[in-house]
Amino acid sequence: MATISDVAARAGVSTATVSRALNGKSSVDPALVQRVVQAARELGYQPNGLARNLRRQETAVIALIISDVENPFFTALARGVEDVAQAVGYSVVLCNADENGEKERRYIDVAVQERVAGVLLSPTSTATDVRALTERGTPVIAVDRPLPHAATDSVLVDTRAAAREATVHLAEQGYTRIGCLTGPSGIPTADERLAGYRDGLRSARLRRDPSLVRRAEFRAAGARAAMTELLAGEGGERPDALLIANNAMAIGALVAISEAGLRPGTDIGVVSFDDAPWAPLIDRPLTVVAQPAYEMGTVAAQLLLARVNDSSRAPTQTTLSARLIPRASSNPTA
Amino acid sequence: MATISDVAARAGVSTATVSRALNGKSSVDPALVQRVVQAARELGYQPNGLARNLRRQETAVIALIISDVENPFFTALARGVEDVAQAVGYSVVLCNADENGEKERRYIDVAVQERVAGVLLSPTSTATDVRALTERGTPVIAVDRPLPHAATDSVLVDTRAAAREATVHLAEQGYTRIGCLTGPSGIPTADERLAGYRDGLRSARLRRDPSLVRRAEFRAAGARAAMTELLAGEGGERPDALLIANNAMAIGALVAISEAGLRPGTDIGVVSFDDAPWAPLIDRPLTVVAQPAYEMGTVAAQLLLARVNDSSRAPTQTTLSARLIPRASSNPTA
DNA sequence: CCTGCCCGGGTAATCGTTTACTCACGACGT
DNA sequence: ACGTCGTGAGTAAACGATTACCCGGGCAGG
Known part of the structure; x- marks a missing residue:
């Protein structure tokens, strides 16, 4: 060569x-x-890029550590990141931590060893430790989920308000026993959405019933099982509507609903987080809370690049808002 | 530091x-x-990984250049790749060529500059040039689509046979004016699926009608427009069933069908390539040709790692087969 | 005509590892 | 007792770029 x-x-x-x-x-x-x-x-x-980078003491690579490649929310975010990185000659290394703290730690190690220019991270838990990066001056930006113990920039969605709005929407449609299916305790987005759900119940003057709340992994399988339990009315009367904390869970829940011979909308109101191209095609078309995933990616990447060039800036927190898209799955009369 | x-x-x-x-x-x-x-x-x-790699003249990184991150087929494939790479201490750099030959070329350059251990590539077109890699001895494996001008390993799906089977299935269900919506000319998977569709018509003794065939990008938008045209019966009588060459296109087509006030299955038979978790939830549940995406990823990664360790092996071609999953969208009587 | 500056280009140091050599020392066999 | 061999550790040469520094020559100004 x-x-x-x-x-x-x-x-x-x-x-x-x-x-x-x-x-x-x-x-x-x-x-x-x-x-x-x-x-x-x-x-x-x-x-030889290796030799060049060694000498220059910098690489034009940013690492994007996400918690699930198969989640369309994160792939949309990844596209956003890539589009801005690409434009200024940076490459993006996409790492899939798979909601697994151990894998995440390994990728963080790799990031410091390879001396990437910066890291975009959606932490698997609030316990995620990024000191290995921050101590070496590698800029870190938290996306989608905050990083409580570190003074990093973050790009988040006002997910609590969005959950509240979605819950109020269900109440306004006439549903009264509204349940919630959210992610594992400790994942900020899961907890925030639950909190927003409670806010919504309060403002709609509905009674909180703990038997209507379930947690599961942010995957279809767990959600399906949890939903089956809820529909069987274990531990109380069954819900007549549900707020679901993410896309993959919505699929599991809808499968369970269909297995129970029920139809979203008329039989049980459903609102899910994350819009998807197939959401309008479902029977019934799915009401969703659309998160600005692509935009989060672009904003986060711009922030990161800015910090790579000027590490002295004070950490900022950007909060984007989500948008409720009402469709038939939250309409009892259609 | x-x-x-x-x-x-x-x-x-x-x-x-x-x-x-x-x-x-x-x-x-x-x-x-x-x-x-x-x-x-x-x-x-x-x-410092940079110094180490420079000295060792090797990196434990493999590049995976795919043509669309937002396509679930490729993300499933990516997971397969990652799972095997991860297990032997390799990192995966995921690059999104976006069906864009120019971006793809740039990523190939980056791959040689960064001296990655190997490259997994789903070529955007048959014209993709990987000499920059092969001349330097970097192993390349083609996934999903062949690389005609290069003697590389490849991991493919017998997509022509699968398309044929799907078409015959539609004919057996009683549809007689079967159309096909495929990808751009020059993309092997698009052309193979079209060829398989024709094979199917022939073996079902149905007449070929060019006005029932449309090409569009492998995206929802183009497919929607093409489908609207087909349904309007431009250039002939309209189809009573359709074979659709990928997931994203299926969404576009289904939107067009629903806009036309039609219902899959009873009004128009639909079979699409690529299974997806939401396919059973659609109205009507979508009949699909499920491709073994995850498995393709694992096989391709193993092949690549084997070749990294022993570059003398002769190029092999692995062909996996796809599986038809019949659901209601191809049933006229349900 | 001399001095000093500017400019283009070469020499060699440098980035942080890994590893081929070398060396010292102790043990062992004859 | 002497040569040999093995072992463990240090010295320094790579790896392949970038770049600080230096040098020579042309040109302008005094």
């Missing part, structure tokens, strides 16, 4: 000149540039 | 000993190992 000295030899100049010619940093005689470029082309020279 | 010489100084040994102690390669006096480990911990030493 051709190196810079091969190019230098072929062009009859020093390696320094090759470097300067190819990077266009300092002024080099156009005739020499010509010779160098020619030689490089002939040899099929591609600079 | 602490370096290996800081650790060496603190432990009172040479850098070579530190390296050996920490990597456990050669035998080092246990007492020294102890001192070194201690010193490393005290300094919070994290080896």
Whole structure:
């Protein structure tokens, strides 16, 4: 594999000149540039990024550590990140922590070892430890979920208010026994959505019934089981409507509802977090809380790049808002 | 940031000993190992992966260049890749070429510059040029789509046979004017599925009608427009059933169908490629050709890792088969 | 004509590891 | 007792780029 000295030899100049010619940093005689470029082309020279990064003490790579690649919310976010990174010549390394603290820790280690320029992280739990990064001055930005023990920038959604709004919407549609299916305790988005749900009940003057609340992993399987329990009326009367904390869980819950021979909307009101292209096609079309995933990605990436260039800025917190999209699954009369 | 010489100084040994102690390669006096480990911990030493890779002339990173992050088929594949890579200590860099030859070329350049150990690629077109990689001995494996001009391993699905089977299935259900909505010409999966569709028509003894075939990007938007055209009966009588070449297109097509006031199954038969968790929830539940995406990822990753360790193996071609899952959208009588 | 500055380009140090050599020392075989 | 061999640890040479520093020559101003 051709190196810079091969190019230098072929062009009859020093390696320094090759470097300067190819990077266009300092002024080099156009005739020499010509010779160098020619030689490089002939040899099929591609600079060794490793050596370059080692010398420059920086890499044009940002790591995006997300908690679930198969969740469309995160892939939309990833696209947002990539689009802005790409535009300024940065590459994005997408790491899938899989809601697993251990994997996440490993990826954080890799991030510091590879000396990435910065890290975007959706923490698997509030216990996530990013000191390994912050102590070395690597900028970290929390997305979707806050990082309570660290003074990092964060880009969040006002998910509590959104959950409240969704719950109030269900109440306004006439549902009275509204339940909630949320994620594991300790994951901020799960807890916030539950809190917002309670806010909603209070403001709609509905009684809180703990038997209508279930937690499960942010996956379809757990949600399906939990939903089956709820519909069986274990521990009390069954709900007539439900707020579901994410997309994958909604699928599980809808499967359970359909297995029980019920139909969303008329039989049981359903609102779920995260819009998806298929949501309008479901029977009944699914009412959702649409989160600005792509936009979160772009905002977070811009913030990160800004901090890479100026590490002295004070940490900021950006909160975007979500939007309720009413469809038939929350309409008892349609 | 602490370096290996800081650790060496603190432990009172040479850098070579530190390296050996920490990597456990050669035998080092246990007492020294102890001192070194201690010193490393005290300094919070994290080896510089860049320097290590430069010296070792290898990286434990494989690049996965896919054509669409938002396509669940590719994210499932990505998970497969990641699970096997992770298990042997490799990291996966996920690059989104976005069905864009230019972006793809850029990512291939990055892959050679960063000297990744290997590349998994789903080419955006048959014109994709991977010589930059193969000439340098970087193993490349084509996934989902073949790479005609290069002698690389490939992991494919027998998509033509699957398309044929799906078409025959529609015919058996009693549909007679079966159309096809496929991807852009030049993308092998798009062309193969179209060919399989024609095979199916032939074996069901149905007449081919070019006015029932449409091409669009592998996205919802284009498919929706094309479907609207088909339903309007432009250029002939309209189809009574449709084979759709991918998941995202299916969504677009189903939207168009619903806008036209039609219902899949009874009004128009629909079979789509790619299973999705929401497919059973659609109105009507969607008949699909399920591709073994996760398995393709694991197989491809294993192949790549094998080739990283032994570059002399002859290129192989692995073909997995897809499975038809009949649901209500292809049943005219339900 | 001399001095000093500017500019283009070469020499060599540097980034932080890993590892080929080398060396010292103790043990062992003859 | 002497050569040899093995073992453990240090010295220094890579890896392949970037860049601080230096040097020589041309040119302008006094």
